[in-house]
Amino acid sequence: MKVAVIDYGMGNVFNVERALQAIGCYVVITNDARQIEEADAILLPGVGAFPQAMQSLEQTGLIPFLQRMATEKPFLGICLGMQLLFDSSTEGMPTKGLGLIPGTVERMRAKRLPHVGWNSILRDEDVYFVHSYHAVTDDEYIVAAAEYMGEKVPAIVQKGLVTGMQFHPEKSGTFGLSLLQEWKEAVEREITTRH
Amino acid sequence: MLKRRIIPCLDVKEGRVVKGIEFVQLRDIGDPVEIAKYYDESGADELVFLDITASTERRQTMLDVVSAVARKVFIPLTVGGGIRSLEDISSLLKAGADKVSLNTLAVESPSLIREAADRFGSQCIVVAIDVKFEDGAYYVYTYGGKQKTELLAVEWAKQVAALGAGELLVTSMNQDGKQNGYDLTILEQLREVVDIPIIASGGAGNAEHVVEALEKVDAALLASILHDRKTTVEEVKHVCTSHNLPMRFVSTKMN
Numbered sequence: 511m512k513v514a515v516i517d518y519g520m521g522n523v524f525n526v527e528r529a530l531q532a533i534g535c536y537v538v539i540t541n542d543a544r545q546i547e548e549a550d551a552i553l554l555p556g557v558g559a560f561p562q563a564m565q566s567l568e569q570t571g572l573i574p575f576l577q578r579m580a581t582e583k584p585f586l587g588i589c590l591g592m593q594l595l596f597d598s599s600t601e602g603m604p605t606k607g608l609g610l611i612p613g614t615v616e617r618m619r620a621k622r623l624p625h626v627g628w629n630s631i632l633r634d635e636d637v638y639f640v641h642s643y644h645a646v647t648d649d650e651y652i653v654a655a656a657e658y659m660g661e662k663v664p665a666i667v668q669k670g671l672v673t674g675m676q677f678h679p680e681k682s683g684t685f686g687l688s689l690l691q692e693w694k695e696a697v698e699r700e701i702t703t704r705h
Numbered sequence: 706m707l708k709r710r711i712i713p714c715l716d717v718k719e720g721r722v723v724k725g726i727e728f729v730q731l732r733d734i735g736d737p738v739e740i741a742k743y744y745d746e747s748g749a750d751e752l753v754f755l756d757i758t759a760s761t762e763r764r765q766t767m768l769d770v771v772s773a774v775a776r777k778v779f780i781p782l783t784v785g786g787g788i789r790s791l792e793d794i795s796s797l798l799k800a801g802a803d804k805v806s807l808n809t810l811a812v813e814s815p816s817l818i819r820e821a822a823d824r825f826g827s828q829c830i831v832v833a834i835d836v837k838f839e840d841g842a843y844y845v846y847t848y849g850g851k852q853k854t855e856l857l858a859v860e861w862a863k864q865v866a867a868l869g870a871g872e873l874l875v876t877s878m879n880q881d882g883k884q885n886g887y888d889l890t891i892l893e894q895l896r897e898v899v900d901i902p903i904i905a906s907g908g909a910g911n912a913e914h915v916v917e918a919l920e921k922v923d924a925a926l927l928a929s930i931l932h933d934r935k936t937t938v939e940e941v942k943h944v945c946t947s948h949n950l951p952m953r954f955v956s957t958k959m960n
Binding site: 623624626640683 | 706707708710745750775776777779780781798799800801803826827828871872900902923924953955956
């Protein structure tokens with residue numbers, strides 16, 4: 511299975527690449543529309559601030575194309591890449607996102623931020639988080655959530671072919687890899703149904 | 706609930722892990738990848754690699770170590786020791802480090818903390834503070850504990866947090882190597898003045914010491930007591946759990 515990891519200059523994409531390779535994916539890091547079109551699935555990584563990330567994505571000229579791709583093939587956003595899936599964010603200045611999942615991204619209320627370290631989600635397994643903003647969205651899109659200082663943190667969100675992970679599955683040990691593996695298997699099922 | 710973290714620290718010299726590692730179950734006791742895998746499987750939450758090579762070829766060797774480990778072990782990796790520029794940080798992150806730990810460089814050019822945080826994100830900038838209690842105050846040391854500065858630890862911690870450091874790694878030089886417990890006083894003082902995570906280092910002799918530190922701060926760095934097999938990560942975590950500290954246990958095995 512071939513995954514296109516979108517290269518738009520926001521953060522380190524190599525660890526995502528290594529993790530995907532470890533579970534047997536073929537990875538291409540690219541901002542070329544043809545290569546993305548050829549891939550079986552798309553991964554949007556990202557570390558940093560929301561407004562800069564949207565600006566960098568705009569500079570690639572890929573936004574309308576990615577919005578269309580997200581209705582045609584599995585699309586996974588990780589960390590900031592997950593936040594970009596929503597309608598808008600209040601980080602820095604109010605900024606529009608990709609609008610693939612209804613909701614907004616807002617600063618968490620916790621006194622101590624960032625929310626950094628291992629926190630439990632699904633099946634009481636822990637994953638590695640690093641973030642200060644979180645998605646505010648309808649429960650129907652939340653697959654798994656963590657709890658931090660009394661606040662609910664959407665950890666895995668999903669709508670149609672679009673999935674988001676707020677934490678770093680590529681840095682969450684064996685359990686993190688198993689979540690990527692599950693996503694890979696879902697993509698493979700999707701490919702089979704499509705053909 | 707957010708877990709407290711246990712972080713084994715490995716000294717790397719010329720591409721090999723050094724300093725009294727006694728794992729009979731490993732094929733090659735100096736191999737960074739094997740040791741990293743061993744600690745990952747025993748529940749380490751992160752790993753710190755400290756580059757103690759003095760030679761000039763050290764950079765490339767350390768990059769090779771980091772990249773070899775990052776292909777096999779999928780938990781956060783921090784690299785410290787001898788980082789001199791933003792370019793050094795960039796190469797380490799590209800090689801697969803998730804965070805870098807700055808010590809002397811941070812003291813000598815504090816503005817680099819801000820530049821590094823802006824360029825790479827606060828989450829990957831750990832500032833290591835070596836502290837020594839003398840003449841009634843905690844002073845900051847640089848150059849691996851050889852050079853005293855006039856900086857007071859509490860003031861320096863506030864400053865680096867304001868400059869964008871993502872975490873603090875605090876080593877007590879008075880306690881380091883003695884194995885009679887962390888310096889809880891300085892940990893408590895720092896906890897009061899900064900909101901970023903604090904990693905305690907220096908002085909752990911047993912799991913109870915780790916408990917004392919983790920009741921005050923977020924994470925504990927462990928070296929000799931793990932390498933000498935006085936205890937294991939898993940054992941330390943069980944003792945912490947019995948003191949109601951939230952810990953992560955590795956349960957899912959792939960295939």
